[in-house]
Each structure stands twice: as C-alpha cells, then as structure tokens.
Amino acid sequence: MAExxxxxxxxxxxxxxxxxxxxxxxxSITLPPDEIFRNLENAKRFAIDIGGSLAxxxxxxxxxxxxxxxxxxxxxxxxxxxESPYEITVQEEITxxxxxxxxxxxxxxxxxxxxxxxxxxTETKVxxxxxxxxxxxxxxxxxxxxxxxxxxxxxxxxxxxxNFVLKNIPHEAFAYLKDADPEFRFQMNHPNIFPYLLVNxxxxxxxxxxxxxxxxxxxxxxxxxxxxFWGLGALLTKTKKFDELLQLxxxxxxxxxxxxxxxxxxxxxxxxxxxxNLIASSFGKSATADKDFSKExxxxxxxxxxxxxxxxxxxxxxKLHNLNKIYFGGFFIRxxxxxxxxxxxxxxxxxxxxxxxxxxxxxxxLGAIGAFLKGAEEDNPNQYSWGENYASSSGLMSTSPDIxxxxxxxxxxxxxxxxxxxxxTLVNLPLLKDPSVYVPDTVDLTDDAMARKYWxxxxxxxxxxxxxxxxxxxxxxxxxxxxxxxxxxxxxxxxQTLRQQPFAYGTLTVRSLLxxxxxxxxxxxxxxxxxxxxxxxxxxxxxxxxxxxxSLDALGWEERQFALVKGLLAGNVFDWxxxxxxxxxxxxxxxxxxxxxxxxxxxxxxxxxxNEWLERLKGSPHKCALIFADNSGIxxxxxxxxxxxxxxxxxxxxILACNSGPALNDVTYSESLFVTERIxxxxxxxxxxxxxxKLLLVQTGSSSPCLDLxxxxxxxxxxxxxxxxxxxxxxxxxRAIHTNYYAELKCESLKLAVIKNSWLADRLGGKLFSxxxxxxxxxx
Numbered sequence: 001m002a003e004x005x006x007x008x009x010x011x012x013x014x015x016x017x018x019x020x021x022x023x024x025x026x027x028s029i030t031l032p033p034d035e036i037f038r039n040l041e042n043a044k045r046f047a048i049d050i051g052g053s054l055a056x057x058x059x060x061x062x063x064x065x066x067x068x069x070x071x072x073x074x075x076x077x078x079x080x081x082x083e084s085p086y087e088i089t090v091q092e093e094i095t096x097x098x099x100x101x102x103x104x105x106x107x108x109x110x111x112x113x114x115x116x117x118x119x120x121x122t123e124t125k126v127x128x129x130x131x132x133x134x135x136x137x138x139x140x141x142x143x144x145x146x147x148x149x150x151x152x153x154x155x156x157x158x159x160x161x162x163n164f165v166l167k168n169i170p171h172e173a174f175a176y177l178k179d180a181d182p183e184f185r186f187q188m189n190h191p192n193i194f195p196y197l198l199v200n201x202x203x204x205x206x207x208x209x210x211x212x213x214x215x216x217x218x219x220x221x222x223x224x225x226x227x228x229f230w231g232l233g234a235l236l237t238k239t240k241k242f243d244e245l246l247q248l249x250x251x252x253x254x255x256x257x258x259x260x261x262x263x264x265x266x267x268x269x270x271x272x273x274x275x276x277n278l279i280a281s282s283f284g285k286s287a288t289a290d291k292d293f294s295k296e297x298x299x300x301x302x303x304x305x306x307x308x309x310x311x312x313x314x315x316x317x318x319k320l321h322n323l324n325k326i327y328f329g330g331f332f333i334r335x336x337x338x339x340x341x342x343x344x345x346x347x348x349x350x351x352x353x354x355x356x357x358x359x360x361x362x363x364x365x366l367g368a369i370g371a372f373l374k375g376a377e378e379d380n381p382n383q384y385s386w387g388e389n390y391a392s393s394s395g396l397m398s399t400s401p402d403i404x405x406x407x408x409x410x411x412x413x414x415x416x417x418x419x420x421x422x423x424x425t426l427v428n429l430p431l432l433k434d435p436s437v438y439v440p441d442t443v444d445l446t447d448d449a450m451a452r453k454y455w456x457x458x459x460x461x462x463x464x465x466x467x468x469x470x471x472x473x474x475x476x477x478x479x480x481x482x483x484x485x486x487x488x489x490x491x492x493x494x495x496q497t498l499r500q501q502p503f504a505y506g507t508l509t510v511r512s513l514l515x516x517x518x519x520x521x522x523x524x525x526x527x528x529x530x531x532x533x534x535x536x537x538x539x540x541x542x543x544x545x546x547x548x549x550x551s552l553d554a555l556g557w558e559e560r561q562f563a564l565v566k567g568l569l570a571g572n573v574f575d576w577x578x579x580x581x582x583x584x585x586x587x588x589x590x591x592x593x594x595x596x597x598x599x600x601x602x603x604x605x606x607x608x609x610x611n612e613w614l615e616r617l618k619g620s621p622h623k624c625a626l627i628f629a630d631n632s633g634i635x636x637x638x639x640x641x642x643x644x645x646x647x648x649x650x651x652x653x654x655i656l657a658c659n660s661g662p663a664l665n666d667v668t669y670s671e672s673l674f675v676t677e678r679i680x681x682x683x684x685x686x687x688x689x690x691x692x693x694k695l696l697l698v699q700t701g702s703s704s705p706c707l708d709l710x711x712x713x714x715x716x717x718x719x720x721x722x723x724x725x726x727x728x729x730x731x732x733x734x735r736a737i738h739t740n741y742y743a744e745l746k747c748e749s750l751k752l753a754v755i756k757n758s759w760l761a762d763r764l765g766g767k768l769f770s771x772x773x774x775x776x777x778x779x780x
Contacts, residue, residue, distance in 0.1 A: 033114050036101060036416065038392065040065055040118035047375050049157065049367035050133025051331050052203070054241060056102045056368035057111070060376060063420075067093040068528035068662060070535075070670050077127065082541040086674040088531050090474075091216070096421035098372070098386065100365045108137060112144035124149045128375035130157040130367045132203075137472075149432055150375070157209060157370030158200055159216050162327060164369050165362050166193045168386040168419065170711070171506025173327065173358045176340040182335065182446060184396070184503040187358065189580060189710065191428050191435045196325045198315045199424040201332035203227030204250050207317050213382075220317050221312065226332030229306045236302065237295040245299055248338050252300030257293050259284025262418070264494075279304065292335055301475055305340050311357070313348025318355045325356055329363040335396070361396050361506065383702075385426040385711070387506070390512075391519035392418040395497055395504025424660060424701035426711040430721050431626075433744040433778065441509040442741040446502045454759050462579060463488055463495075463622065466517065470526040483524040510738040511706035514577075517704060528662035530576055530632075534671060537574070537633025542678050543731040544593065549636050549645070549683065561614055564643050569771055571639020572597040572732055574631050577664040577705055578756035580768060591639050600754065605771035606764060613750065613775040621650040622748070624723040628700065628707055628734030629658050632667040637675060640731070644695065645685050653694045653723055657716055661703030669699035696723075707735040709743060733757070736770060739743055749776045 021626055039061040039235070069764070070086040103111060127147040129138070131154060132273045165172045171186035198208045198216075204225040210216040226242075233245040233759040247271040261269050262276030263284070267514055269276075282305035286293060293432040314326050317682045326347065340359055347357040360366070373381060394415045428435045446454040467488040474480040502508040505516070521529065548567070552560055573596040576582050584591050625647050629636050636658075644654050658672045667675070676697060691694035701713030707730065729750045736751040743749075755761040758768045 027195075029605055037111070037115060037118065038099060038418075039097065040115060043119065044123045045372065046122070046124065047130075047368055047371035048130040048134070048141065049131045049365075049371055050105065050108070050129070050137055051131050051367075052133070053105055053346070053647075054102055054331065054364065055105050055108050055111075055133065057098060057115070057138075058098065058100050058365075058368040058372040061097050061099060062094050063097045064092055065522060066090050066096050066525045066527050068083060068531045070674060072674065084535050085542060085678045086535065086538075086671070088136055088528075088535055090527070094543040095423075097389070098369075098419040100362075100368055100417040100419075101415070102364055105133065107146070107447040109140065111278075112141065116144050122147075124375070126375065128152050128371040130154050130156075135569055152371050152374050153418040154367065155200070155216075157367045157374065158329065158372065159198060159210055160373045161366030161369035161371075162198055162210070162329065162360070163193065163210075163213055164373060164382070164386075165360065165366070166327075168573075169388050169506075170708070172361050174361065174503075174506075175356060175358055176337070176344050176639070178337070178341045178344075182501075182503050184446070184748070186446075186503070186507045188439055193711070195321045195323055196327055197314065197321070199310065199326055199328050201225050201310060201328065201330035205310055207314060207315070209317075209321055209323070219321065220313070222313055222344050224306060224309055226330060226403035227334065229302055233299055235303055236298045239295065239299075242331070243334070246303075246334065246339075248299035249303040249338055250298045250300075250336070252294065252295065252296030254279075254304050255580070256297040257285055258304065279308070282308075285582075293655040303338055304342050308346045311343040312350050314343075314357075315347050315350040315355055319351065323356060325358060327358050327360060329360060329366055331364075333359060333363060335359075347651060359590055364415070365417055365665065369509065370665065381421075383425070385422045385424065386419045387422055389418040389420050389514040389519055389523075390494070390505055391523040392416065393505070395501060396506075402515070422701070424699070425714040426701050427714045427717050428719055429709040429712050429728075429745075429748050431725060431745045432709055433746050435710060438710055438743060440710065440739045441507065441511055441744070443509065445508040445510070447512075451763070452502055452508065455510055455513060456499055458579075458757075458759075459517070460495055461494070463491060465582070466521075466529070470521060470529045473526065473529040473532060483526070487520050487524040487526065490523065491517055494520065511704065511708070511734070514663070514705050514734070529592040531662065533576060534632035534665050534667070537665070538637065538675055541634045541637035543676070545637055545641070545679060546682055548593070548642060552642055552646075554706075558614070560646070561617060562610070564646055565610065565613075565773070566597060566753075567599065567641050568731065568750060569600055569773075571635035571637075572630060572754045573599060573756065573769070574634045574751070575665070575733065575756055576631075578733070580758065581756050593634050595778050596634070599769045601767070601770045605773050606755070606761075606766040607772040607774050609775040610773050613773070615649075615775075616748070616775070621686055622652045622727040624645070624653040624655065624720075624725040624727060625727040626655045626657060626720055626725045627666050627729040628731065628735055629656060629672070632665050632671060633676075635731075636667045636672065637679070641679055641686070643729075645683065648689045648694060652698075652727070653721055654689070655696050655698055655716070655723065655725065656702045659703055660699040660701050660713065660737065663703050663705045665706055669697065672697055705732075705734040706739040709740065731761075736774075741774075745776070746778055748778070750774070751776070 002580040009725060025601045042061040043059045045060045049056040069089050069091050069501045103658060125147055127149055129149045134151050141149050170189050173187045174184045177183055177185055195211045198210055207220045208216050208600045209219050230242050234240050237248060239245050258279045259281040261274050261278045264280050267276045268274060283301055318326050329341060329393040344357045347355055432438050445455060445618045470484045471480045497504055498508060505512060552563055555563055570593055573581060629640050636776050647654055658667050658669045660669055662668055680690055698716045698719060699713055722732045726747045728745055730740055731752050731758060738755045755766060755770045761767050761770050
C-alpha cells in the first residue's frame with residue numbers, strides 16, 4: 001500500500017555537475033575537460049563502473065601543492081634571538097587524491113580518448129571494471145587506454161564502496177522527508193556502521209545483509225526493479241529514456257489511475273486502520289474507466305507500484321534479520337523525489353517506524369569506489385582516513401523541480417567527487433559520552449533559514465578581505481592576485497549554490513562554510529594566508545610572557561585563578577576570523593592583552609559557572625587535562641600557557657592539542673613546538689614538565705577553525721586513554737560555540753569563549769564580547 005501523492009585553477013559552479021553539449025567534450029559549456037578529468041598526468045590507478053546508462057570513472061593521482069612550513073632560524077644561520085620564534089618557508093608537498101567522475105555512456109568514447117591523450121605516469125597496465133557495461137565496453141576500453149580490463153564482482157564492489165563512504169564522508173547518508181524544507185535529513189556517521197541492509201535497485205533488486213568489512217550475504221531480491229519500471233514504462237508511454245520516464249512521473253497524478261481504499265470503501269477502512277488515501281490497487285481504475293490515461297499519470301502509478309513493492313520487500317527482510325537500517329542504492333534511485341518518498345513511506349508504514357530508509361549522497365559512485373579499492377588493495381587505502389574535497393566536488397542536486405529546474409532537463413551532465421587522503425588516521429575522542437548520538441555542530445543552517453541567510457551573507461561580505469589577505473601572504477608571487485581572484489570566484493559560486501541548495505554537501509553549518517573556504521584557498525595554492533600574521537604575533541606575545549607570569553605569581557591563590565581565566569578569555573579575543581576583531585586589529589595596532597581584558601563582559605557572564613569551577617579547584621587535582629588550543633599569539637602564549645602552567649603546578653598532566661594544518665590564525669602543531677621551546681627556555685615549570693613528559697604537545701588531525709570530536713588523530717585518542725584524561729578544556733568560538741556547545745563527555749569539561757559576532761551574541765541573548773564559561777560535570 002502506498003501514500004498518495006590538480007591541481008588548482010579555474011572556477012566553476014559548486015553543484016549539479018558540468019554540462020557538455022553535442023556529444024563532444026571540447027564543446028563544454030561550463031568547464032574545459034581538463035577540469036573534469038583533473039590531474040590525469042599524475043594518475044596512477046584506474047577503475048570503471050559502467051551501468052546501463054551511466055559510467056563512473058575512478059582514478060588515484062598524486063597532487064602537488066604548496067604548504068607553509070615553519071623551521072628554526074638556527075637552521076638557516078640566523079640569530080636565534082630574533083623576535084620571531086621561527087621562520088616560514090613555502091614548500092611543495094605531494095599528497096594522494098581520489099577522483100570519481102560520472103557521465104552518460106553516450107560520452108564514453110570521447111572521454112576515453114581524452115584520458116588516453118593525457119596519461120603520463122600511470123603505474124598500472126590494468127583497469128578494474130565492474131557493472132554490466134564492463135562486458136559491453138571491454139574491447140573499447142582496452143583499445144582506447146591500452147589497459148587490460150580486469151572485471152570485478154558487482155556486489156562486492158558495491159559493498160566495499162558503501163563501507164568506504166559511510167566511514168569517510170560525514171553526512172553521507174540521509175533520510176528523505178517529503179514535507180520538510182529542505183527534504184533531506186542527514187545522519188551523523190556512527191562509529192560502527194555494521195550491520196546494515198543494502199538494497200541495490202538496478203534492473204532487478206538485490207538485498208544484501210552486511211555484517212563486517214568483508215562479511216556479507218545475499219539474502220533475497222526481486223525481478224521487479226528498475227528494469228521493470230523502464231520496460232513497462234516504455235510500453236505504456238512509448239518513452240524510451242529512463243530519465244524522461246522519471247520526468248513524466250514527476251508531473252503525473254497517480255490517483256487518476258490507481259484505485260484507492262476510499263474508492264472501494266467510500267472512505268478509510270477503520271477496522272484495519274487504513275487511510276482512505278492508500279492505494280488499494282495499482283492501475284485499478286484502468287480496468288473499468290472508459291477513457292485514455294495520460295503518460296504522466298501512468299508513469300507515476302508505475303513508479304509508485306514498483307517503489308512500494310521494493311519498500312515492503314526490504315522492510316520484511318530487515319525485520320526478519322533484526323536490522324533497523326536500510327541503505328538504498330542503484331540507478332533506480334537517481335535522487336528522484338517520488339522514488340525516495342514512496343520507498344520511505346513504504347518502509348515507515350510496514351515497519352511502524354522501527355526501520356529507517358536511508359539514501360546516500362554518492363550512491364552512484366559505490367561500484368566505482370569499490371572497484372578502485374579492489375585494485376588498490378596492495379596500497380591498503382582503508383588504513384587511511386579520507387576527506388571529501390568540497391572545492392572540487394559536485395554537490396547533491398535538489399530534488400525539488402522549483403530549484404534550478406534546468407538541471408533536471410540537461411543531458412550530458414558530468415558529476416565529480418574528489419577525496420583527499422588525510423595525513424592522520426581519524427577516530428572518535430574516547431571521552432565522548434555516546435559517539436553514536438554526538439553532533440559536533442550547534443546550529444543546523446539547513447534547517448534554520450534565518451541563520452543560514454545571515455551566515456551566507458557574512459561569508460560573502462568577508463570574501464574580498466580573505467582574498468586580499470591571501471595576496472598579502474605571498475608578496476613575492478607574480479600570480480598571487482590572479483589566483484586570489486580565482487579563489488574568490490570559486491568560493492562565491494559555492495556560496496550561491498548553497499543559497500539555493502543548502503544540503504549540497506550534507507548538513508550546512510558554520511563549520512562546513514569555513515572548511516569549504518579553506519579547501520578553496522588550498523585549491524589555488526594559498527596554504528596559510530595568516531602565516532606571517534601568526535609569526536609576528538607569536539614573536540610579540542613571547543616578549544610579554546615573563547611579565548605576565550610574574551604578575552600572576554604575585555597574586556593570592558583565589559585572585560590568581562580568576563586572573564588566569566580572564567587572561568584565557570582575553571587571549572581568545574584575538575581571532576582574525578571575527579570581523580569585529582579583525583577591524584580593530586587592523587586599525588588599532590596598539591590593541592593588546594590589557595585592552596582585550598577591558599572588552600570582556602563583566603560578571604555575571606552570559607554563561608557563567610566560574611564559581612563551580614573555583615570550588616572544584618579547591619579539591620584534588622585532575623590527573624590529566626586535554627586542552628584544545630585556538631589562536632596563535634596572545635591567545636596561546638599569554639592566555640593558554642599560564643593556565644597550563646597552573647594546572648602543572650597543581651600536579652595535573654597536560655595534553656595540549658593544536659591543529660595539524662593551518663586555518664585562519666589558529667595555532668598549528670608545528671608552530672606550537674617552537675613557541676613552547678621559547679617559553680621553556682625562560683620558565684622552569686614548563687621546561688621540567690616537557691622533560692618529564694607531563695606536558696605533551698600533540699596534533700588534532702584537523703585543519704579547521706572548528707572541532708569535530710568524532711574525527712581526531714588516532715595518536716591523540718590513544719594518549720587520552722593512556723594518561724587517563726579526566727578534564728577536557730575547549731576554548732574559542734569555533735570549537736566551543738559553533739561546535740561542541742552541547743557535546744556531552746564522560747569526564748569534566750570546560751568550554752569557554754568570547755562571542756565576537758554581534759548577530760550570534762544577540763541570538764544567544766548577549767552582546768558583543770559576551771563571555772561563555774561553561775563548566776560541566778557528567779551525571780553519574
């Protein structure tokens with residue numbers, strides 16, 4: 001029963017794919033082919049998944065890009081007493097990237113020609129292939145590319161691909177809610193993705209129970225699938241193209257063809273609790289009505305019939321095997337709203353809400369990803385963590401006909417996904433109370449239209465300033481201004497896409513907007529636009545460290561505790577990512593630590609549990625504190641380190657965690673090493689703690705101004721366990737307000753920040769420079 005109803009370069013639109021016309025790549029409307037098949041000259045391995053109408057090419061390449069490195073002046077023969085604790089060098093770094101391109105089979109020969117012409121460094125003579133088309137196009141592929149086609153099992157590839165995206169792409173899976181705006185509800189990655197049911201709807205339907213990475217079982221299926229819809233649809237409507245059938249269905253009214261419960265009983269069937277609007281008989285009216293039915297209505301009825309049948313079958317298998325998650329994939333889905341809505345309704349109806357129907361943002365790539373992974377097993381890609389590169393990936397297209405309607409009518413659409421191999425293996429923070437329900441982000445901009453409008457405008461307004469900062473960071477580069485303009489245009493295009501399709505890359509948040517901007521900066525070789533600002537501010541702050549410590553040491557114990565907290569908060573003011581602060585720092589060079597203290601809200605603070613914190617300090621010391629640092633300069637040197645010093649003096653070990661890579665003016669792990677070395681040279685407590693390994697500096701595995709506690713460096717997680725960490729301190733607006741404001745931990749936590757955005761302050765009931773000081777103790 002059913003419900004009624006490369007290396008860089010160039011700019012391009014962020015969502016919906018890339019269109020070519022006339023069957024020729026060289027006549028691309030939006031992008032030249034070298035920006036579709038990027039970095040081919042460094043491609044190492046290939047795989048391809050060819051279905052009935054779409055081909056998905058996958059390849060691995062090495063990408064060369066610029067990174068900012070810090071090193072000691074001693075290494076270059078300069079004076080070690082220089083004001084700055086280090087010097088900056090820009091180096092070339094090679095990293096690994098996965099490329100996935102989806103296109104219509106009509107373009108396969110032209111695409112293969114382009115790939116062949118640009119292959120330079122491929123390491124393999126074999127291309128892994130899967131899908132029914134792997135047999136059909138085998139000879140063509142071998143002829144064009146000169147690579148031997150090695151066919152892989154379709155289902156094995158699908159499952160490997162599904163496991164890979166579920167583990168590596170946050171917000172990969174989503175539920176479809178027809179009456180919501182927008183209609184997607186993304187799911188956070190669960191730390192354990194198994195077991196689940198995978199329902200692959202191709203020509204027929206295959207239902208697979210997946211229990212582990214390598215253990216899965218085909219448990220059922222049906223001959224009534226996508227091929228049935230296509231075949232019967234062609235007979236009923238004389239329409240031969242699958243996408244055209246879906247278009248017809250989206251315009252149809254199935255109640256003109258289907259017999260409903262109310263057509264049989266005159267209303268709802270109360271005895272069985274059946275709504276009058278449920279379908280009693282698909283195509284039931286066609287047997288008795290003396291009229292012709294429209295193609296649209298018949299296509300809609302057919303789509304409902306097949307979707308409902310698949311949904312009920314999947315639900316029965318899920319219940320039989322005690323599974324509550326079903327992932328749907330295959331060409332039948334294609335992101336089509338009627339299909340997803342009907343399957344979702346069917347699952348909810350027959351399971352009484354106990355089983356969840358889930359769809360995947362990249363379901364079309366699963367086979368290609370799996371085939372690639374099979375071919376790359378000797379490199380063990382699963383030992384690494386991977387991250388979606390927002391700068392180079394096409395977004396999820398809207399299912400609404402009112403949003404970008406032309407996208408659904410275009411033919412020849414190219415869709416891209418790129419994933420970068422991360423330097424660190426990422427895992428959950430062991431101290432999360434329940435990783436399965438942890439949500440990093442405080443506000444979902446996909447849902448909150450008012451907040452979305454504000455933050456998109458905020459990032460648009462800041463864009464010119466970021467581009468100028470990028471140019472200023474590379475004064476000796478002749479093409480910096482040109483690259484900065486390309487960055488500005490690409491990020492602007494992304495923001496416009498997100499205005500229309502806020503779900504394009506999963507749940508839209510302030511964090512995702514910041515991360516997308518960092519990806520776009522890196523795309524055009526601006527690895528660290530704030531490197532020189534951080535270098536200068538670190539040098540200046542170090543000069544004042546000793547006097548700050550002397551002032552603190554002269555205070556009584558209780559007075560010192562408050563001064564330490566106030567210093568920590570004042571240091572957090574120095575955030576170049578906040579417009580209210582950056583304008584002050586640019587126009588008032590004398591603005592310093594004491595001036596920042598004067599800006600702070602007087603107690604009681606907006607969120608104020610300082611008294612509880614003070615009482616806790618009167619008790620026994622914590623065994624080990626994990627501190628997530630925020631900004632360079634005054635923040636870490638005059639705010640964080642005096643606080644660290646006090647904890648060490650109490651007998652508490654400290655793990656100081658800093659970003660692995662640059663983001664805004666946040667301190668990086670490599671910068672923290674030099675800063676700490678300078679501080680230790682004049683501070684016996686810090687020096688002794690380092691020597692005795694009671695102060696440990698680690699990297700988070702992140703390059704974001706925000707903090708996702710479910711994706712942290714594995715080494716950090718192990719250290720947290722080993723040291724029996726019982727206090728977590730998170731500072732900064734990005735880490736403690738935009739993210740983790742509601743995060744629940746197994747141990748005591750301290751979240752503190754200064755609100756440096758007037759809109760956000762007003763939203764939280766405060767004013768600019770209001771203070772958040774949130775001390776939390778877990779319930780026992």
